[in-house]
Amino acid sequence: MSKTPTTSAGLTRRSFLKTTTVALGAMAAGSMLTSCAAQPEAAVVEGASYAPGQIPSESEQIFRGVCRPNCFGYCHINVHVKDGKVIKTSRADYADPAYSRICQRGLSHVQRMYNNERVKYPLRRVEGTERGAGQWERITWDEAIEQIVSKMQEYQDAYGPGSVAIALGTSLASSMTGSYTRLLQALSMTMILPSYDQASCWAMTRVAGTHDDWHANERTDLVNAKTIVAWGANITDAQVQQWHFVKEAMQGGTKLVVIDPTFTYLASKADKWVPIRPGSDTALLLGAVNEIFARDAINVPYVQQHTVAPFLVRSDTGRFLRYSEVNAEAAAAKAAQEAAAQKAAAAAREELLPQGELVAGMAYQSVLESMAYDDQPVVIQGGVPVEASKATDPDLYATFDASGVPCTTALSLLKESVASFTPAKVAQLTDIPEDTFAELVDVFLDQPVTHYVGYGPQAYANGLQTTHAGMTMCGLIGNLGYPGASYGSYWLTSTATDVTYNVGAGIGTSPMIIDLELPEVLSTGKFNGKDCPIKMLYVFAGNPLNCSPDTNRWLNDILPKLEFVVTADPMMTDTACYSDLVLPVCQWFEVEQITGMGETACFNYNEKAVDPLYESKSDAEIVHLIAQGFGMGDLFPKTSGEVLQQIHSGEAAEAIGATYEQIKANKEVRFAPTNPYIAFEGGTFPTASGRLEFYAEDPQPRGATHLAPTAEDVALEHLPHWFPPIHAWPESESCQKYPLVCMSERPRYRVHSQWHSVPALRELDPEPTVKMNPADAQGRGIESGMYVECFNDLGHAVAKAVLSNAVRPGTVVYPKGWHRTQFKAGSWSELIPGDFDKFAVNSSFMDTVCDVCPWNEGSDK
Ligand code: SF4
Known part of the structure; x- marks a missing residue:
C-alpha cells in the first residue's frame, strides 16, 4: 500500500479522541455487557435526544443513517455533519424503542470513514x-x-x-x-x-422450508420463554445488540442456560453453564430425542398434525408412500391430470418458442408445476391408508405393505435411529455427565423454551446435523410456533421486494x-x-x-x-x-441506501449524509x-x-406500504406480519407438506459440489444423524498431531473483518490475542502476555497469549477479524482447513486443530 496516499480526515486524532474515545472508554469500563442497551440518560448517547432533521447548532445537520454490517442489528444512527464532514454518530430512535440501540462500532463510524486504510482512488x-x-x-x-x-x-x-x-x-x-x-x-x-x-440455514431450509430465513421468534419474544438455552452463542459480545432482550427476560424470571465449551461472558451471567466438548452438540440433541421417546414425552396431537411423523416411508426408495400408489381411483386421476398438464405445458412452450429456448423452457416448467397432481403422502388411520390431510388421528407407529414393499412411519424410523443415544453414550461423546444431561432434558421439556442458537455449533463439518436434530427435538414436543417457543438463529428478510x-x-x-x-x-x-x-x-x-x-x-x-x-x-x-x-x-453514509433484512423486521432508510470521499x-x-x-x-x-x-x-x-417513497418518508417500514414475529405460528411450515419435515424425503446438497453425495449418503440424510467433526475430535488423525481444538469468537470490536483499523477500538483491543488454559500453557513454556505461534500443517498465526481458566483445556480461543497486516506473522484464516460436509458445503471454521509454542521471530513454523 506504499503508494496509497494518506487520508485527510478533517479531524485530528486528538480532537476525535476527545469526543468519541472518551465515550467508548466509558462504555468499555462501565457497562460492557449493556453497551448496546437503550440508555437515554447516558452521556455516551448524547445525540439520542436529537430528532431526525433537527439542527442542534447553526451549522450542524443530522441525517438518518443505518449501521449495516452483518451483525444484523441495523441500528438507526444520527449522522452529524458539519461543513460537509461527518463529525459524530449517535443513536437514532426506531418507532419501536426495543430496537433503538448503538454499540461501540456504531459510535466510531467517523474514524472508520476518515481512515488511513480507505481506498481513495482507483x-x-x-x-x-x-x-x-x-x-x-x-x-x-x-x-x-x-x-x-x-x-x-x-x-x-x-x-x-x-x-x-x-x-x-x-x-x-x-x-x-x-x-x-x-x-x-x-x-x-x-x-x-x-x-x-450456511449450515444452519440449509438445515432449516431442509426441515422447515425457510429458504434461509424466518428462523426463530423475534427477540422481543424472549420475555415469553421460561428458559433461554443459548447454544454456542456469546450474545454479550457476538450479538451485543440482542443482549438487552435476554437481560430483560431474565429480570422477568426467565432462566438462562448456556451450553458452550468456553466459560464465556454470557456463561458468567447464566443460571447454569453446561460445558460441552466442541463439535458434539448433535450428539446431545440426538440423546435428548431418544430421551423424549424413553419418557413418552411426545406431544402427540402436534406431531400428528404438524410434522411428517405419521407419514409412511417406503423401505425401497426412502420416499413417502403416495396415495396414488395404494388407491386405484387416485392413480387414474393422477394419470389424467398429468396428461392434461403435459398438453398445456407443450402448448405454452410452443407459443413462447419465438422468444427463445430459455423462456419457452421456463414456461413449460411453470405450467407443469402449476398443474401438478396433489398426490398426498399416506398415513394409517383405523387400520387403513388415508390421505394425510384427511386424517384426524393417524397412527404414529403403523406399518403397511405396499404391494410387497414394507412401509413404516417416519416417527418409527426416527425412534429406531436414535435408540443408541443413551445417556451413557451422550456422556461419552459430549463430556456432559448423565445427571446433567437428565437435568437438561427436564429444561427442554418445561416449555416454552427458546433455543437461542449461535454460529458456534454449525461451524463444524457436522453443523447441518445440529440444526436438523434441534428442530426435530423441538418438533417432537411441540416447542415451536407459539410465544416463547422456538429454535435457531434469527433474522428476517422481506419478500416484498426482489433484491436480486x-x-x-x-x-x-x-x-x-x-x-x-x-x-x-x-x-x-x-x-x-x-x-x-x-x-x-x-x-x-x-x-x-x-x-x-x-x-x-x-x-x-x-x-x-x-x-x-x-x-x-x-x-x-x-x-x-x-x-x-x-x-x-x-x-455507508456517502450514498442513499435501503436495507430489507435483519433483526428489526423493517426496511430501513439510509440518507446520503455527505458527498463521496476522495474519488x-x-x-x-x-x-x-x-x-x-x-x-x-x-x-x-x-x-x-x-x-x-x-x-x-x-x-x-x-x-x-414499502415503496421507495414510503420507506424514504418514514425512514422505516415494518414488514413482519405480526409483532412480535412468531416463527411457524400455529404449526404451519413453508415446506411442500406444510409440516415440519424432520424426515427429509429428498435431502439435497447446498449447491452443486464435486463431492457429489452417493445413494448411501442420501439415505443417511433423511434423518438427523451423528458423525464427528473431521479434525476437531480426539480420535481424528489431525488431532493426534495437533492436539488443541482452535475456536474463534466474535469480538465486540469488529464484525468479521470490518472496523479492524478504527483507532478508538484499537485502543480497547490493540492486537491479536489467543486465549488458552493455564494447564495447556504450562507444558509448553507459555506465560500470559508472551507472543506465541499457533500452527498446523496449513499455516500459522502469531498472537499474544492470554491464559484463562475460562478456556476449556485442550482448546484455544481467538477473536476473529484481524487483518493480515496486523499480525506479527500469519493470520487466523491460515489455520482453517477448507474441508466441508458435502450436504452443507459450509466453511467449518471451528473444525480446526493446532499446536502452540512460544514465538521467536525468524523461527516460524
Ligand atoms: S455494529 Fe451492529 S450493534 Fe453496533 S451499532 Fe452497528 S448495527 Fe448496531
Missing part, C-alpha cells in the same frame, strides 16, 4: 510487481473501467461468459447487491457465493459456485460437469482472503490461477492488497459504468436512488 498494481507487494499506481476511473470492460470482453470472447466471475460478500447487506446480481445475469457471468455460516433485481427472463443465466469449490473448479476448468474456465474474479462487498478458510490456498493456489483480480471496496482489505485493480467504493463511487454507478462498456447502460440506472426506486416498487411493496 489503483492498479504496478506492472512487473508481485501481487501483495503493495506497489500501486493511481489511475483514472476511465482507465479503470476501460480495463475492466476490456478484460471481461477478452475472457468472455475466448473462454465463454462464465470465465468472468463475481464474488459476492456479505458486508453490504442491502438492496444494492441487486446491481451486481443484475450485472451477473445480464452478462451470464459466474457467481461465487460465500460459504460461511434481475434483468428479466431469458437474458442469460449465471452458474453459482460456492467459494469452497473454487480450487476444484480452477484446477479442472469444470463445474457440475460443464466447462467453466474462470480467468477473472471481481470481488465486491467481501474479503475472502480474510474471511474464508485456508488463506494460503487462496495465496498459493486460487489467486495464481486467476489472470485478473479486481476488488471494489471502501477499505484496503486483505483481498484488495492481493488484487490487480482496486476500486474505491462509497462508505469513491457508489456501487450503482460502478455497475452502470461497466454495463455501459457493454452497451447495456440503459438497463442499469446510474444513481442509487434510481436503483432503489426500481427495486422497491410493485404490488407486493405497495401492499405493505
Whole structure:
C-alpha cells in the first residue's frame, strides 16, 4: 500500500479522541455487557435526544443513517455533519424503542470513514510487481473501467461468459447487491457465493422450508420463554445488540442456560453453564430425542398434525408412500391430470418458442408445476391408508405393505435411529455427565423454551446435523410456533421486494459456485460437469482472503490461477492488497441506501449524509459504468436512488406500504406480519407438506459440489444423524498431531473483518490475542502476555497469549477479524482447513486443530 496516499480526515486524532474515545472508554469500563442497551440518560448517547432533521447548532445537520454490517442489528444512527464532514454518530430512535440501540462500532463510524486504510482512488498494481507487494499506481476511473470492460470482453470472447466471475460478500447487506446480481445475469457471468455460516440455514431450509430465513421468534419474544438455552452463542459480545432482550427476560424470571465449551461472558451471567466438548452438540440433541421417546414425552396431537411423523416411508426408495400408489381411483386421476398438464405445458412452450429456448423452457416448467397432481403422502388411520390431510388421528407407529414393499412411519424410523443415544453414550461423546444431561432434558421439556442458537455449533463439518436434530427435538414436543417457543438463529428478510433485481427472463443465466469449490473448479476448468474456465474474479462487498478458510490456498493456489483480480471496496482489505485493480467504493453514509433484512423486521432508510470521499463511487454507478462498456447502460440506472426506486416498487411493496417513497418518508417500514414475529405460528411450515419435515424425503446438497453425495449418503440424510467433526475430535488423525481444538469468537470490536483499523477500538483491543488454559500453557513454556505461534500443517498465526481458566483445556480461543497486516506473522484464516460436509458445503471454521509454542521471530513454523 506504499503508494496509497494518506487520508485527510478533517479531524485530528486528538480532537476525535476527545469526543468519541472518551465515550467508548466509558462504555468499555462501565457497562460492557449493556453497551448496546437503550440508555437515554447516558452521556455516551448524547445525540439520542436529537430528532431526525433537527439542527442542534447553526451549522450542524443530522441525517438518518443505518449501521449495516452483518451483525444484523441495523441500528438507526444520527449522522452529524458539519461543513460537509461527518463529525459524530449517535443513536437514532426506531418507532419501536426495543430496537433503538448503538454499540461501540456504531459510535466510531467517523474514524472508520476518515481512515488511513480507505481506498481513495482507483489503483492498479504496478506492472512487473508481485501481487501483495503493495506497489500501486493511481489511475483514472476511465482507465479503470476501460480495463475492466476490456478484460471481461477478452475472457468472455475466448473462454465463454462464465470465465468472468463475481464474488459476492456479505458486508453490504442491502438492496444494492441487486446491481451486481443484475450485472451477473445480464452478462451470464459466474457467481461465487460465500460459504460461511450456511449450515444452519440449509438445515432449516431442509426441515422447515425457510429458504434461509424466518428462523426463530423475534427477540422481543424472549420475555415469553421460561428458559433461554443459548447454544454456542456469546450474545454479550457476538450479538451485543440482542443482549438487552435476554437481560430483560431474565429480570422477568426467565432462566438462562448456556451450553458452550468456553466459560464465556454470557456463561458468567447464566443460571447454569453446561460445558460441552466442541463439535458434539448433535450428539446431545440426538440423546435428548431418544430421551423424549424413553419418557413418552411426545406431544402427540402436534406431531400428528404438524410434522411428517405419521407419514409412511417406503423401505425401497426412502420416499413417502403416495396415495396414488395404494388407491386405484387416485392413480387414474393422477394419470389424467398429468396428461392434461403435459398438453398445456407443450402448448405454452410452443407459443413462447419465438422468444427463445430459455423462456419457452421456463414456461413449460411453470405450467407443469402449476398443474401438478396433489398426490398426498399416506398415513394409517383405523387400520387403513388415508390421505394425510384427511386424517384426524393417524397412527404414529403403523406399518403397511405396499404391494410387497414394507412401509413404516417416519416417527418409527426416527425412534429406531436414535435408540443408541443413551445417556451413557451422550456422556461419552459430549463430556456432559448423565445427571446433567437428565437435568437438561427436564429444561427442554418445561416449555416454552427458546433455543437461542449461535454460529458456534454449525461451524463444524457436522453443523447441518445440529440444526436438523434441534428442530426435530423441538418438533417432537411441540416447542415451536407459539410465544416463547422456538429454535435457531434469527433474522428476517422481506419478500416484498426482489433484491436480486434481475434483468428479466431469458437474458442469460449465471452458474453459482460456492467459494469452497473454487480450487476444484480452477484446477479442472469444470463445474457440475460443464466447462467453466474462470480467468477473472471481481470481488465486491467481501474479503475472502480474510474471511474464508485456508488463506494460503487462496495465496498459493486460487489467486495464481486467476489472470485478473479486481476488488471494489471502501477499505484496503486483505483481498484488495492481493488484487490487480482496486476500486474505491462509497462508505455507508456517502450514498442513499435501503436495507430489507435483519433483526428489526423493517426496511430501513439510509440518507446520503455527505458527498463521496476522495474519488469513491457508489456501487450503482460502478455497475452502470461497466454495463455501459457493454452497451447495456440503459438497463442499469446510474444513481442509487434510481436503483432503489426500481427495486422497491410493485404490488407486493405497495401492499405493505414499502415503496421507495414510503420507506424514504418514514425512514422505516415494518414488514413482519405480526409483532412480535412468531416463527411457524400455529404449526404451519413453508415446506411442500406444510409440516415440519424432520424426515427429509429428498435431502439435497447446498449447491452443486464435486463431492457429489452417493445413494448411501442420501439415505443417511433423511434423518438427523451423528458423525464427528473431521479434525476437531480426539480420535481424528489431525488431532493426534495437533492436539488443541482452535475456536474463534466474535469480538465486540469488529464484525468479521470490518472496523479492524478504527483507532478508538484499537485502543480497547490493540492486537491479536489467543486465549488458552493455564494447564495447556504450562507444558509448553507459555506465560500470559508472551507472543506465541499457533500452527498446523496449513499455516500459522502469531498472537499474544492470554491464559484463562475460562478456556476449556485442550482448546484455544481467538477473536476473529484481524487483518493480515496486523499480525506479527500469519493470520487466523491460515489455520482453517477448507474441508466441508458435502450436504452443507459450509466453511467449518471451528473444525480446526493446532499446536502452540512460544514465538521467536525468524523461527516460524
Ligand atoms: S455494529 Fe451492529 S450493534 Fe453496533 S451499532 Fe452497528 S448495527 Fe448496531
